Amino acid sequence: MSNSTEPQGDEDTNSPNILIRIIREAIQQVDEVKYALAIAGIAAVAALIGIFFKQDYFSAFIVIGILFIFMVILVIFQALPKLVGDTIKIPAMILAWFVLIFFIAINSVLFFSVFFEKPKPIDKLLEPLIVILQKQKPISTPKVLIMDSHLPDVVYKLETRKKGGSNADDIREILDDIDPPIQLPRESTNLSWHGEQQVLEHNPDIIIIHASAFYQRTDVEDSEKKFLSFLEFIGKRIQSKFLIYSRSRSFCQNSEDYSREYYENKIPVLEKRIEIFPVCASDTWDNNMLQRNLRTKVESILKLNEKK
Numbered sequence: 001m002s003n004s005t006e007p008q009g010d011e012d013t014n015s016p017n018i019l020i021r022i023i024r025e026a027i028q029q030v031d032e033v034k035y036a037l038a039i040a041g042i043a044a045v046a047a048l049i050g051i052f053f054k055q056d057y058f059s060a061f062i063v064i065g066i067l068f069i070f071m072v073i074l075v076i077f078q079a080l081p082k083l084v085g086d087t088i089k090i091p092a093m094i095l096a097w098f099v100l101i102f103f104i105a106i107n108s109v110l111f112f113s114v115f116f117e118k119p120k121p122i123d124k125l126l127e128p129l130i131v132i133l134q135k136q137k138p139i140s141t142p143k144v145l146i147m148d149s150h151l152p153d154v155v156y157k158l159e160t161r162k163k164g165g166s167n168a169d170d171i172r173e174i175l176d177d178i179d180p181p182i183q184l185p186r187e188s189t190n191l192s193w194h195g196e197q198q199v200l201e202h203n204p205d206i207i208i209i210h211a212s213a214f215y216q217r218t219d220v221e222d223s224e225k226k227f228l229s230f231l232e233f234i235g236k237r238i239q240s241k242f243l244i245y246s247r248s249r250s251f252c253q254n255s256e257d258y259s260r261e262y263y264e265n266k267i268p269v270l271e272k273r274i275e276i277f278p279v280c281a282s283d284t285w286d287n288n289m290l291q292r293n294l295r296t297k298v299e300s301i302l303k304l305n306e307k308k
Helices: 018-029 033-053 057-083 086-116 127-136 158-162 167-175 196-202 220-235 249-253 256-266 288-302
Strands: 144-149 186-189 206-210 241-246 274-278
Touching: 144 167, 144 196, 158 167, 167 186, 167 206, 167 288, 186 196, 196 220, 206 288, 220 256, 241 249, 241 256, 241 288, 249 256, 249 274, 256 274, 274 288
Parallel strands: 144 186, 144 206, 206 241, 241 274
Antiparallel strands: none
């Protein structure tokens, strides 16, 4: 009986591990490519740092993905001339250098785009790819939490007041036909309310809240303290924006900027996160102009028109 051994020469070549072997041997055998990789790598890292400093994180991750793919391709093709037979060694070498030059060109374009905005700024350069990728992302429905008390004295609409409802019910009805649709949960409040955790769990894009949301036939100062305490507590924990509405004289006689600055000075963490919506004179939620203005304000904060 003869002890024959099966040929092993082609096993590794046909194995799925051939790609890993090529990359490993390429890194070990092709020393000259390291210099080119170093130059290209420095430009790539510099470009990425520039993108991150501009806080364009989505573009940064796209660039990282592109560079990673080209780095792998480059290493593979630089290894081919030493790993293939003599018959195709010259074509493989030409192809390898073509890939190397292309890789350096890509990095150069990224570098100049980030730091000199040539030939285009990085966001414009990647815009077609960003549009394609964003279309693949699931679109989350914006959430607007509406908060107010059921206390009759603070309910604007007489019919709603008689039914024991709140301004939150009327506001929800006004915003219900916004396109694209938004989530509109409600939260009933009073001076003894302690539902902060529920608000945090909602984590809404906007909190629409009555300046008298915590009023309950007590000293107005108690309501104001509770209101400011709520704004600060939520503002420090989630990034929701606040749309504060009121019929108060200070809201209607002063500009929106004045009222906004009042809250921002009291709670600095809410800077640029507060919008004011005055409901003046005897206006109620039946007023068509008031309804239109409220929808427009919410759409503007959510930037819905930009997403259409």
